[in-house]
Amino acid sequence: MSELTLSVGPQHPGSGHFRLIICVDGDTITKATPDPGYVHRGIEKQAEYREYLHSIPLLERPVISDSNGSVYAYVLAVERLAGLKAPERAQYIRVLMAELNRIMSHLYWLAIYGIFLGHSTMFMWPFGDREVVIDLAQRVMGARLTYSFFVPGGVRNDLPHGFKDEALRATEFLEKRLHEYDAIFFKNPIFVERTRGVGILRHDDAIRLGVVGPTLRGSGVNADARKDEAYDVYDTFKFDVPAFPDGDCYSRALVRLEEIKQSIRIVRQALESIPEGPFRIRHPSVLKPPQGSVYSRTEAARGAYAYFIRSEGGKTPYRLKISSPSFRNLLAFQFLMKGSHLADMPTIYWSLDYWPLEADR
Amino acid sequence: MYELSPVIEDEEIARRVAEQFPEIRIEISALNRINLEAPHYCLPQLAAYLRDIEGFDHVASVTGIDYPDRNLVKVTYHLGAYAKLTIRRLVLSVSVDLPRQDAMTPSLVSIWPSAEYHERETHEMVGVMFEGHPNSNLLLLPEDWIDLPPLRKDFKLRGR
Amino acid sequence: MTLRYPESKLELPSGYRYPLAGYKGRHILDMQKCTGCSICELTCRNITGAIKMVPVEGLFLRNKKLIFPQIDYGFCVFCGFCVDACVFCALTMSSQYELSTYDKRLLIYEPRLLTSTAPSGSARFVVTKGRAYHRETLGTHARSRKTE
Amino acid sequence: MVWYERKLLAKMQVRVGPLYAGRFEGILQPIADFVKLLFKEIIVPRPADRFFFLLAPTFMMALSVSLLALIPLGPTYVIADSNVAILMIIALLSLSPLAIMIAAWASNNKYSLIGGLRALHQMTSYAIPLSLSTLGVVVLSGSFSLVSVVESQRNYWFILLQPLGAVVFFLAGLAELERVPFDVPEAETEVVMGWETEYSGINYGLIMTAAYIKFYALAVLFTVLFLGGWLGPEPVPPLAWTILKTLLVVTLMMIPRGAYPRLRIDQMLRFGWTWLLPLSLLNLVISLVEVPLLR
Numbered sequence: 017m018s019e020l021t022l023s024v025g026p027q028h029p030g031s032g033h034f035r036l037i038i039c040v041d042g043d044t045i046t047k048a049t050p051d052p053g054y055v056h057r058g059i060e061k062q063a064e065y066r067e068y069l070h071s072i073p074l075l076e077r078p079v080i081s082d083s084n085g086s087v088y089a090y091v092l093a094v095e096r097l098a099g100l101k102a103p104e105r106a107q108y109i110r111v112l113m114a115e116l117n118r119i120m121s122h123l124y125w126l127a128i129y130g131i132f133l134g135h136s137t138m139f140m141w142p143f144g145d146r147e148v149v150i151d152l153a154q155r156v157m158g159a160r161l162t163y164s165f166f167v168p169g170g171v172r173n174d175l176p177h178g179f180k181d182e183a184l185r186a187t188e189f190l191e192k193r194l195h196e197y198d199a200i201f202f203k204n205p206i207f208v209e210r211t212r213g214v215g216i217l218r219h220d221d222a223i224r225l226g227v228v229g230p231t232l233r234g235s236g237v238n239a240d241a242r243k244d245e246a247y248d249v250y251d252t253f254k255f256d257v258p259a260f261p262d263g264d265c266y267s268r269a270l271v272r273l274e275e276i277k278q279s280i281r282i283v284r285q286a287l288e289s290i291p292e293g294p295f296r297i298r299h300p301s302v303l304k305p306p307q308g309s310v311y312s313r314t315e316a317a318r319g320a321y322a323y324f325i326r327s328e329g330g331k332t333p334y335r336l337k338i339s340s341p342s343f344r345n346l347l348a349f350q351f352l353m354k355g356s357h358l359a360d361m362p363t364i365y366w367s368l369d370y371w372p373l374e375a376d377r
Numbered sequence: 378m379y380e381l382s383p384v385i386e387d388e389e390i391a392r393r394v395a396e397q398f399p400e401i402r403i404e405i406s407a408l409n410r411i412n413l414e415a416p417h418y419c420l421p422q423l424a425a426y427l428r429d430i431e432g433f434d435h436v437a438s439v440t441g442i443d444y445p446d447r448n449l450v451k452v453t454y455h456l457g458a459y460a461k462l463t464i465r466r467l468v469l470s471v472s473v474d475l476p477r478q479d480a481m482t483p484s485l486v487s488i489w490p491s492a493e494y495h496e497r498e499t500h501e502m503v504g505v506m507f508e509g510h511p512n513s514n515l516l517l518l519p520e521d522w523i524d525l526p527p528l529r530k531d532f533k534l535r536g537r
Numbered sequence: 538m539t540l541r542y543p544e545s546k547l548e549l550p551s552g553y554r555y556p557l558a559g560y561k562g563r564h565i566l567d568m569q570k571c572t573g574c575s576i577c578e579l580t581c582r583n584i585t586g587a588i589k590m591v592p593v594e595g596l597f598l599r600n601k602k603l604i605f606p607q608i609d610y611g612f613c614v615f616c617g618f619c620v621d622a623c624v625f626c627a628l629t630m631s632s633q634y635e636l637s638t639y640d641k642r643l644l645i646y647e648p649r650l651l652t653s654t655a656p657s658g659s660a661r662f663v664v665t666k667g668r669a670y671h672r673e674t675l676g677t678h679a680r681s682r683k684t685e
Numbered sequence: 686m687v688w689y690e691r692k693l694l695a696k697m698q699v700r701v702g703p704l705y706a707g708r709f710e711g712i713l714q715p716i717a718d719f720v721k722l723l724f725k726e727i728i729v730p731r732p733a734d735r736f737f738f739l740l741a742p743t744f745m746m747a748l749s750v751s752l753l754a755l756i757p758l759g760p761t762y763v764i765a766d767s768n769v770a771i772l773m774i775i776a777l778l779s780l781s782p783l784a785i786m787i788a789a790w791a792s793n794n795k796y797s798l799i800g801g802l803r804a805l806h807q808m809t810s811y812a813i814p815l816s817l818s819t820l821g822v823v824v825l826s827g828s829f830s831l832v833s834v835v836e837s838q839r840n841y842w843f844i845l846l847q848p849l850g851a852v853v854f855f856l857a858g859l860a861e862l863e864r865v866p867f868d869v870p871e872a873e874t875e876v877v878m879g880w881e882t883e884y885s886g887i888n889y890g891l892i893m894t895a896a897y898i899k900f901y902a903l904a905v906l907f908t909v910l911f912l913g914g915w916l917g918p919e920p921v922p923p924l925a926w927t928i929l930k931t932l933l934v935v936t937l938m939m940i941p942r943g944a945y946p947r948l949r950i951d952q953m954l955r956f957g958w959t960w961l962l963p964l965s966l967l968n969l970v971i972s973l974v975e976v977p978l979l980r
Contacts, residue, residue: 020795053517070583073616134947158553158561164616176558206866206945223459226435226491237459244466311468324440339438359949
């Protein structure tokens, strides 16, 4: 059979707003060219017209399943530009919420991975359990997905009464469920068969392509911006950075499972040690940071999320650059797809946790 | 993990770079942030040096900033390191000033393959030509885009 | 896990008002507190532009200009920055989330409509004997709008 | 039965399942779905071969329905009690790849083609273990007629004599029906909907109905071949016994859908040729040994 050229997406059940042009020879992919840009919204340009505070609802739009993670770096960058410092309680709340968001995002990932592998129970269960975390987040932040909760100089509101007990109960429930996931999904022979040894990204290649997040840690590089940058109060918590050396889809999946466990650990520590105090400092309602540029990065659910902001002293940023994890992982597509089976295409695709909106911005 | 304290190590790196490339302006802007400003002709040598000797093994982002009043476009590479543990915390930026018309700089894809898509994005968004880039088709913009590069300052959003 | 939506609904905490946590649902305007300072409009202008100040007839001692916010829920993203910005605590949010209508013009809430705490939205579900049907109640909505 | 599957799956996944159509827990949902499909527009893609494109669903339906005619539900509930019923069933089953290939090729779509090729690979490689495992039963009963197969199970159900054959038949049947974990031809994240991609409206409805009839037919066939058909203690009528046993088989066939992801085509073919085929041959040998022992 001669070579077929398939356009996977943007209207394909396994692609999202994204096109992957693949050439298949029989069942083997000979070439894969990613074609992003279907959801490019010019967020960087739009942010140039907005005041610092008012960009926040816009900037969390790229990744609604991890909206705290995506504005975290922005908030830190603006704080550093304007010389603000969030009070300690606010930093704890931020860490708490960012970790809850990470759990949410990873559960979402797991659920969709189930769909990509044709496992409908794996789709339903994590989605149901994600609801527990969403309810928790909603109690604090007042919305289910797009919170606009982090602001320069702290957070928007304090934790409600009784939040600690609720959160502890939720983490216990999640931990119980994670054990079940481990038994039912991760030890499922067909799941292992489908993911182990598929889409191998070796240690050197991962570094060379500059991938981030769980994709990187699945290749055995335990880099994590939470450790490297130690922003806010992350250096006071004990947590591990899971890394698995195999670099296949299975180890990328395991990294995410482990990360949920570590996030639960951080949440518990934060709930225990959260200090009393103000949650937001007073600052002028229109921020006018002095001239300068700042690069700040945080670890969002999909990897290192970085903002580069250039200020010329005005009310709005002169230039705002988002370096998003999905855009950086895009390069791995060409590399991983080549030579794999057509049937492995969705497995590899979603194991990178590619989020088209985040890549296009 | 650290042999030297972070601050001293940053200065150490800055000193080494200054010795090697006297024409480069170096600034340690904050903890873990080193900014270099290089003329564009020595970019490939600098990049090779940073990769091979200092151990910065990937590009985290490439930003182009347009300054119409100073008639220049500034391209900034943000570099990071994974393999060398002691400098993982560092983000090193290399900036190049280019003339606004006919902005052209050597591509660093051959040194850092991870720069490929970042450079492509900068090419279409800010209008910088990267010499020797393997594929400079439009990435995020529609294929039939004929307007100005959208992140140039003279490209105005409608209604603003 | 599954909620049988129209028959059973999500139990939500109370609405958001600035320093207190709560659900960010539809806005509620206290016309006695509002001074027409337009800070909410200024705040929203660069976020979505959903809020517009419109003149209202009547006697409001604190509001000399007699202008009040009008919110277009077709644009609103429920970020709640207008609530943060409101110095006089005139704008708060409620936990109503069923705002869908059959006509997008009905998504524009005039100031007087914003004061009511009653559930709004014209698409309604009618639950009979465990089964639910949706019914268009556009007429009643428009009527309630006129009377208020 | 569609309703039953959806409810069962929902239970496994902590969901509710169909709820509104019909008085009791949405029992009329399949009918509602079918009526909806009836009223939808039939879209024939421009590059498709119109005649064959429209022929394929009908052909598939005919194949499935004629399967039903051959399978006895009780001693008297049989439409065509043929002497060579088993042979005919195998023949009909091996015709269905042809129908799929017609559908795939006539659609003139790359995804349909890939899905169709996958289906072809899968069905041809699993039809062999399927027929070989039925051969064991034929050897034991000494007849190709399904009625006499059941009658010869008076003393023992054949599942006791031939556990291997039953397992092989079950797995090969799952593959033949394109059910999870063998639903590779219609893996929606890879090839959209496989060979069904271009079908819409009632054509799609026909394909789905045909698939479910085939599903049901194979479940009854399993009951007849291995579970002693309508044989059972007296007060319950024979027909009820068949239906009861069939329901059990159907449930067993549905459970994998909730518990397993889908296999990859090469893994599946490897499983078929390296495990199921030798096992079915082994089963044949076992049954040849068993025949003199039982006499």
